[in-house]
Amino acid sequence: MSGSIEASAFITCIILALGLVKPLIQALQYTDNLAMAGSTVKEISGLLEEEELDRPHKPVKLDNSQVSFENVGFGYGDAEVLHGVSFKAVPKGMTAIVGPSGSGKSTVARLIASFWEAKSGAVRIGGVDVRELPLSQVMETISYVSQDTFLFHLSVHENIRIGRPGATDAEVISAAKQASCHDFISALFQGYDTILGDGGGSLSGGERQRIAIAGAILKNGPIIILDEAA
Ligand SMILES: Nc1ncnc2c1ncn2[C@@H]1O[C@H](COP(=O)(O)OP(=O)(O)OP(=O)(O)O)[C@@H](O)[C@H]1O
Ligand SMILES: [Mg+2]
Known part of the structure; x- marks a missing residue:
């Protein structure tokens, strides 16, 4: 102005x-x-x-699928979580591990699956110390359904097929039926082709776990670990 x-x-x-x-x-x-x-x-x-786990590369022949703990001690840091745990899980049987929250049940499962190694004592599969088994062999032998199931941003079909890549659609559906998830999958908007959210967000915790169980059934490994799977 x-x-x-x-x-x-x-x-x-x-x-x-x-x-x-x-x-x-x-x-x-x-x-x-x-x-x-x-x-x-x-x-x-x-x-x-x-640091990578130091494991051999040559597969070892296992006599059976028995899982056993011998005086196993383990802790994530300095504090010990498992103190001298020993048990045998008989092949073709069902072994339940019961205890209060935080007592170390998931830790036992993780030690069997070689996510961690025992600090003392031995974890054995088929009589062989897991430290003498190649990781790939442990992974082939064990089907592990964790307590906090993670699903990938893929279709229901593909999430179940992670259990055994190469399985046919019919095999996937049959595994889903055995894990009692066929009904709720069929009710989804696009059935088995429904893409699940990151982490499987649109399904309930129980439904997510059932899909992971279907994957474990499809894999059909000799040892199945169900961490708190209903
Ligand atoms: N990744 C981790 N790092 C450090 N500490 C851990 C870790 N995971 C578990 N812990 C600790 O180890 C102990 C045993 O945990 P674990 O998950 O094995 O218990 P749980 O028996 O499976 O319990 P819940 O019944 O609640 O699942 C707990 O005190 C927990 O805080
Ligand atoms: Mg647990």
Whole structure:
């Protein structure tokens, strides 16, 4: 109004100033994403930097599928979780491990599946110390359904087929029927072709676990570990 700046320059300034807002907001969003990427990278590199289990590569012949613990001691850090645990799970039988929350039941399951190794004593499969078995052989022998089931962002069909890649559709459906999940899968919008959310978000915990059990049935390994599977 006092003529210190021409009207054309004034309008240009206002338009340019408005244009600044969007990139500024975008830049702010990126700092959020960068922080998130930073913490994710830290978690992943922590896992990648873990020392690999030192296992042989040549498969060992197992006499049977007995799982046994001999005086096993184990702790995640300094505190011991399992103290001198011994038991035998007879082949073709069912062994239940019962105990209060936090007593170490899932830990026992993880030691059988070689996710961790015993600090003392021995975990044996078919009479052989698991430390003398190649990891791939342990994985082939054991079907493990964990307490916190994770499903992949894939169809129901593909999630079950992870148990045995190459299984036919009919075999997948038959395993689903045995795990009592055929009915709720059929009721889903696209049945077996329904894509499950990351982590299987759209299904209940029990339904997710049943799908994991179907995968374990499909795999048909000699040893099945069900961690709190109803
Ligand atoms: N990854 C881990 N790192 C450190 N400590 C752990 C880890 N997993 C379990 N623990 C600890 O080990 C102990 C045994 O845990 P575990 O999960 O084996 O118990 P649980 O008997 O399966 O319990 P629940 O019945 O609640 O499933 C707990 O004190 C727990 O806090
Ligand atoms: Mg548990």
